[in-house]
Structure formats: structure tokens, C-alpha cells
Amino acid sequence: MGHVIVIPYPAQGHVIPMMELSQRLVNQGVRVTFVNTEINHKFVTSTWTEKDSVKELMHMVSIPDGLDSWEDRSDLGKLTESILKTMPGKLEKLIETINNEGAHKVSCVIADGCAAWAVRVAKKIGTKRAVFWPSSVASLAPALSIRKLTDDGIIDNKGIPIKDQTIQLSPTMRPIKPSNLPWAFAGDVATTKAVFKISVDVAEAATMTEWITCNSANELEPAAFSIFSKILPIGPLLASNRLADQTGHFWQEDFTCLKWLDQNPVCSVIYIAFGSFTIFDQKQFDELALGLELSNKPFLWVVRPGMTKETTVSYPDGYMERIRTRGRIVSWAPQQKVLAHPSVACFLSHCGWNSTLEGVTNGVPFLCWPYISDQFSNQTYICDIWKNGMGFDKDEAGYITREEIKSKLEHLLSDETFKAKAMDLKEKTMSNVEDTGSSHKNLSLFIDWIKEKDTNINV
Structure with a gap:
């Protein structure tokens, strides 16, 4: 059956898609322990009504992020430093406790791409590991291209753009401005440094896992997927659950x-x-x-x-x-x-x-x-x-x-052209999550891998 630890980066836009992925796993009989930070755990559980279908297989737990309850978590520099100091040890202890106390030992860790520290923990203890990227491949591409951007003199070793020229990561991908690199938006040095550190860790995590899954679809980003062929599209995860009640919100929805x-x-x-x-x-x-x-x-x-x-x-x-x-x-x-x-x-x-x-x-x-x-x-x-x-x-x-x-x-x-384009894209995208769609097939392969017993994990 498998028992998976799922760990999102502690932000609303990361928690929701990882909850969607977790529910897909539970629906296929995989046991999930979903790990939030303590403060986000309170937010999520206060808005989530546990369904009978997932009660037995999905468990919500928390570990501290190292900050006091009153401290500002929008300060990404401070939050990142605290997470890296506190959460790896807490996660390792949590997995050890689960393995010692129950029959359902942890068989795999699925970490958000921005939580690469969790991949390192999984590798250290010899557990299967995978990365889930909750955003587009286009947003992941700069992190996977940091070495090339540095070697080409586009950014320095702190991620700061050296040249004010557009960047083209591949001939088929659209150019981007240096100021629109994921870590360059911050404006202050401390936050830029923190986000760049996360991006560097994302690239490292990609080398430590057999699977890098992504909440996207081939039809949405063909150029990006053709360049980064190791990344497996399994989305949009929300598409097959459009009218159901969504989980993972930090605030109460006004119906x-x-x-x-x-x-x-x-x-x-x-x-x-x-x-x-x-x-x-x-x-x-x-x-x-x-x-x-x-x-x-x-x-x-x-x-x-x-x-x-x-x-x-x-x-x-x-x-x-x-x-x-x-x-x-x-x-x-x-x-x-x-x-x-x-x-x-x-x-x-x-x-x-x-x-x-x-x-x-x-x-x-x-x-x-x-x-x-x-x-x-x-x-x-x-x-x-x-x-x-x-x-x-x-x-x-x-x-x-x-x-x-x-x-x-x-x-x-x-202009009716915009609505026509939107409807055409909807049709193409939704086909990916149907039984014969590529994302559906990829997700099935991923779940099969999770369920496999693997006693020869490369530590």
C-alpha cells in the first residue's frame, strides 16, 4: 500500500496542490501523513472538514518552523533560515517515531520542490523520495539553469543579475527579463538571498530523486517539457476535482x-x-x-x-x-x-x-x-x-x-476571441486528466512506483 510523508513549502499556493495530490494518493489506497508547519496546520485544520473516505488513510500533523507565533513569516529571509535550522531534525524525528510505533512504516517522502531539505532527510535515512513542483515548468526552469546562468555571466553567485539583457533558457522558450527571475523580485538583499538559496536547493533536490512531478500538462507548456524531459506532468490536479470542495485553505471560504x-x-x-x-x-x-x-x-x-x-x-x-x-x-x-x-x-x-x-x-x-x-x-x-x-x-x-x-x-x-481561445485551451487541458490522458497515465505510474517495495534505495 505504501505510507508517504508529504511536505509542502509553508505557503497557501503550495499547500493546496499538495493536498490535491495527497487526496489522489489516498483514493488509490496510499497512506499519507501530511506535514505542515504548526501555524499552517492550525489554519488548514480549522477550514477542513475531514471526509469519511480519507479518515483512515490521511493524517494531518505538524512540526515547528522555529519561529515564535508572533514573528513575521512574510520575512522570507528569516523564515528560510529558521526552517533550515529547525525542520530537518524535526522531520527526521517524526519519521523515526512513526517507524518505531506503528505497523505502517514510512516508505516514501514527497517534498515540495522548495522544501529540498526534506529530500536530504529522506536520502539520509534511506527512504524513497520524490519532488513535486506545484507550479509551472517555466518557473522551475531558472532554478534548474542556475549553473548555466552563472557560467554565462548573467547572474553572480548570489543570484544578482549582472547584465540587463533578456534571458533565453532554450531556443523554444520565451525570453525572460533578469528582474523576473524567481529570486530577483524581492527588492531587498536578505529576501533575494533567501529565495536564491531555495532555488539552489531546488536544483540540488532534482539530482537526488528518481521522480520530479509537476502540476502541469504537456499541452500547456510543450517547449518547457521538451527541454526538461525528466519532469513528469501529472496535472492539472485541480481539473478532475473542479466542483468538489477544495482543501488546504488558510481562510474560511464564503459560500x-x-x-x-x-x-x-x-x-x-x-x-x-x-x-x-x-x-x-x-x-x-x-x-x-x-x-x-x-x-x-x-x-x-x-x-x-x-x-x-x-x-x-x-x-x-x-x-x-x-x-x-x-x-x-x-x-x-x-x-x-x-x-x-x-x-x-x-x-x-x-x-x-x-x-x-x-x-x-x-x-x-x-x-x-x-x-x-x-x-x-x-x-x-x-x-x-x-x-x-x-x-x-x-x-x-x-x-x-x-x-x-x-x-x-x-x-x-x-472581443470574443479571448473567450474562444480560453474554451479551446480548456478542452485541450482537460483531456490530460481523463483516463486516456497523458497526465492521468503519468500519475498512475507514479502511484505504482510509490506502492512498490524497494529495499535497494541508493543512500
Whole structure:
């Protein structure tokens, strides 16, 4: 049967797809111990209703990340340093306890690509190991190309871009700007150093595992998969579970917004959500709010706690009264169900990979507003390769104005080409998770490997 330890990087966008993978494993009879940090364990278990079908095979546990409960986990430098000092030893002790106390010994560790320390632990104790990359192959490619980027003089040994020139990792992949490298977005030296360290570890982990699986599909990224052939697409994992209740959320979903959607015409509502990490200053937040108002369209807007730099979120004077008949604002939404709703016309998104996949698998056109890291490469896919969406242009001061938001919304919703491209991409992507699809077959092979008894593990 197999007993797998699953370890995500401690961020919302990593936990959700690893929970999806875990449920696939449980459905095939594999026992799973899902390991969150203590603080994320509290978040996830407070929003998760355990289903009878997984009670016997899936167990949620936690280990400390080394920080006190009050410390700032958005400080990636501090968090990364603490994780590397604390979590490897705690994981090793957890596995030792499981193996000593029960009949179901750990047979495999599946680690998030950004949790390479867990791969090192698995190798140390002689356990089978695999890497799961929750994002696109395009976002993984720079980490796997660090040696080449350094040798070519594009970055220094700290990951800092030396040359201000576009980078092309292969002839068939789109060029990227040095400033859009996953570790170069940070702005401050400490965070850049931390994210670069994670990226270096990702490349190391790739050399220590037999399997590198990815939450993507061949049809979405053919150029990237042709270059990095060792990476096995098994997604989109969310695609075969689009209308089911999703697990792994840090905040409680507001399901009342679905009834509100029911009251709106087909393809009329603008859905706006920026994930768990995006932060706006007040001026940009106001421009977004007023741009939605100017659109004169019904909209559903997710405004989570902490989305602005101010202590509490504030709206322009009189705003809530003016938009009350056609605007709905919630703190967190059941996004898969929202995007599957027939009233939703488009998705104004930060372009995180989970959100990108959810929009793609529901055939919804995008307006792209990336914030950090891989979100910029995801925008490139949407705007330049798949052509199922558009981006925004900033003004001279670096802001996306209310007029720009209104203009792009009008363009996207009046041009039927975007919806046609979105529906075509949906059909191609969904075919991957059907019984005869390549991602479905790859996932089956991966699960078979997990279930195999292997007494000759290369330590």
C-alpha cells in the first residue's frame, strides 16, 4: 500500500496542490501523513472538514518552523533560515517515531520542490523520495539553469543579475527579463538571498530523486517539457476535482457569494482575486476599486485580511453605497466553484499558478496583474502564448489607473476571441486528466512506483 510523508513549502499556493495530490494518493489506497508547519496546520485544520473516505488513510500533523507565533513569516529571509535550522531534525524525528510505533512504516517522502531539505532527510535515512513542483515548468526552469546562468555571466553567485539583457533558457522558450527571475523580485538583499538559496536547493533536490512531478500538462507548456524531459506532468490536479470542495485553505471560504452569482446573467460578472500574498498600497487599491466601479459591470471581489499596507482595508468615500447593487466583496471565496459558475465572464488575477490553472480549466479569459516571482512567466503564457487574456499598462508613476482598468475590461469582454481561445485551451487541458490522458497515465505510474517495495534505495 505504501505510507508517504508529504511536505509542502509553508505557503497557501503550495499547500493546496499538495493536498490535491495527497487526496489522489489516498483514493488509490496510499497512506499519507501530511506535514505542515504548526501555524499552517492550525489554519488548514480549522477550514477542513475531514471526509469519511480519507479518515483512515490521511493524517494531518505538524512540526515547528522555529519561529515564535508572533514573528513575521512574510520575512522570507528569516523564515528560510529558521526552517533550515529547525525542520530537518524535526522531520527526521517524526519519521523515526512513526517507524518505531506503528505497523505502517514510512516508505516514501514527497517534498515540495522548495522544501529540498526534506529530500536530504529522506536520502539520509534511506527512504524513497520524490519532488513535486506545484507550479509551472517555466518557473522551475531558472532554478534548474542556475549553473548555466552563472557560467554565462548573467547572474553572480548570489543570484544578482549582472547584465540587463533578456534571458533565453532554450531556443523554444520565451525570453525572460533578469528582474523576473524567481529570486530577483524581492527588492531587498536578505529576501533575494533567501529565495536564491531555495532555488539552489531546488536544483540540488532534482539530482537526488528518481521522480520530479509537476502540476502541469504537456499541452500547456510543450517547449518547457521538451527541454526538461525528466519532469513528469501529472496535472492539472485541480481539473478532475473542479466542483468538489477544495482543501488546504488558510481562510474560511464564503459560500454565500455563489447564491449572489446565481442572481446574475450568464457571462456578466468580473471576478477579482489576488491570492494569499499580494499587497497593495492605498493609492493602487483605490484605483482598482474605482476602476471596477467605472466598468459599470457586476463584480465579485476577494479582499482578504492584510491585502493593503494599512492596518484595516478602507475604500474610497461612499464607495460601498455606490456599488452595493452590483458589487459583492468577500474575504475569501470558493474559487473553483466561482470560476465554474456560468455568470463569470472573466478573471482579474495575480496569475498565481493555482489560479491560472483554475481559470484555464474553466475556460475563463484573464486580465493579468502579476505581483511576484512565477506570476510574471504565467502572465507571459496567458498573454503571449495561449492568448486567452491581456495585461495592464502602468502610468509614469508606476500605477495601474482606473481608466486603464476600465479600458482593458471593455476590450476583453467585447472581443470574443479571448473567450474562444480560453474554451479551446480548456478542452485541450482537460483531456490530460481523463483516463486516456497523458497526465492521468503519468500519475498512475507514479502511484505504482510509490506502492512498490524497494529495499535497494541508493543512500
